[in-house]
């Protein structure tokens with residue numbers, strides 16, 4: 001039997017339920033709260049579905065702030081200022097997800113760095129330095145995930161590359177980082193995934209929303225490059 005393809009989903013929208021989702025392995029990126037709301041519905045409809053939930057470990061809502069601002073400018077501003085999060089999962093959400101048999105929690109970087117941009121704008125040494133720092137932070141959070149039993153003993157550790165960009169050097173560094181602390185094999189995915197926004201069932205408004213989110217993400221990424229007031233090395237976790 002053919003292995004199912006991973007279907008990439010960012011912000012959740014109920015129109016996505018029009019797609020026969022269990023034809024795919026669902027692949028949620030970044031750890032957004034709207035995704036938790038979607039997953040609760042999905043597992044009711046498809047009890048045997050497989051869901052990979054890739055958390056950007058630097059974006060976890062550690063203050064458990066209310067998420068009623070989901071998808072609003074206020075939530076985006078909170079994220080851009082790096083002081084509160086309106087739309088990212090909390091540890092309580094992650095514990096809830098980890099108890100679902102359908103869900104495997106994986107990793108998606110710590111600061112969601114884009115390898116090609118960093119390579120272009122930095123010397124090779126600086127590039128390696130930034131990437132190692134990011135991976136170190138992600139592995140540190142992964143150890144906390146293991147303590148909280150968000151990672152199951154013996155199960156492979158899933159990693160999905162930000163922006164679906166695979167860079168051999170970065171992947172080698174990630175393997176080294178995880179192999180130092182975890183005996184479980186690391187499975188890396190990214191470019192081969194399908195994007196749910198390419199489906200006809202997603203109305204055009206969603207494409208615009210996707211573009212809007214991408215623009216906001218770019219702002220968040222540039223905000224993260226401004227040290228140290230908003231993003232000191234360990235300010236998030």
Ligand SMILES: [Zn+2]
Nearest residue numbers: 029030162163
């Ligand atoms: Zn992402």
